[in-house]
Amino acid sequence: xxxxxxxxxxxxxxxxxxxxxxxxxxxxxxxxxxxxxxxxxxxxxxxxxxxxxxxxxxxxxxxxxxxxxxxxxxxxxxxxxxxxxxxxxxxxxxxxxxxxxxxxxxxxxxxxxxxxxxxxxxxxxxxxxxxxxxxxxxxxxxxxxxxxxxxxxxxxxxxxxxxxxxxxxxxxxxxxxxxxxxxxxxxx
Numbered sequence: 166x167x168x169x170x171x172x173x174x175x176x177x178x179x180x181x182x183x184x185x186x187x188x189x190x191x192x193x194x195x196x197x198x199x200x201x202x203x204x205x206x207x208x209x210x211x212x213x214x215x216x217x218x219x220x221x222x223x224x225x226x227x228x229x230x231x232x233x234x235x236x237x238x239x240x241x242x243x244x245x246x247x248x249x250x251x252x253x254x255x256x257x258x259x260x261x262x263x264x265x266x267x268x269x270x271x272x273x274x275x276x277x278x279x280x281x282x283x284x285x286x287x288x289x290x291x292x293x294x295x296x297x298x299x300x301x302x303x304x305x306x307x308x309x310x311x312x313x314x315x316x317x318x319x320x321x322x323x324x325x326x327x328x329x330x331x332x333x334x335x336x337x338x339x340x341x342x343x344x345x346x347x348x349x350x351x352x353x
Contacts, residue, residue: 202252204353207240208319217244217349220327227340229332236325246351247320254353255308256323258293262345269338271331275302279343287339294326
């Protein structure tokens, strides 16, 4: 009888052991995503090295009196900014070349300088404006104002115009290519 009892105990134990292995464990996995405000600048989501376009004064005789230019880029004139709904942002022009030793043209309250590539001591003073009438100069680190009705695809339009005045038809202005790098900062 001990053998029978032992045999039954073994069978019962093996049956319970097989049953014990059929345990199911359940739980969860948390998935997360955090989105921050984002902007498209001239249609591009990049946050650095954005091509804002060109402010091209063109080619003229060195004996100029007044020259004007309009910022032109891939999405039209001006800087285009479209941000996520409810995002606040500002558009600014920052930094400028220091005044060269010899400056031609009028220096306004917010001057910038186009510097001669072959001689950094020679420069042409110019001013950036936020309007085509050249009445709202753009000061460094001051916010630009949007103009017109926002484009549904490219957003708000921030126009930028440049003007050189009082060249004086001066024959002592050195001929050559003058340039400036205009830094733009969009904070959102």
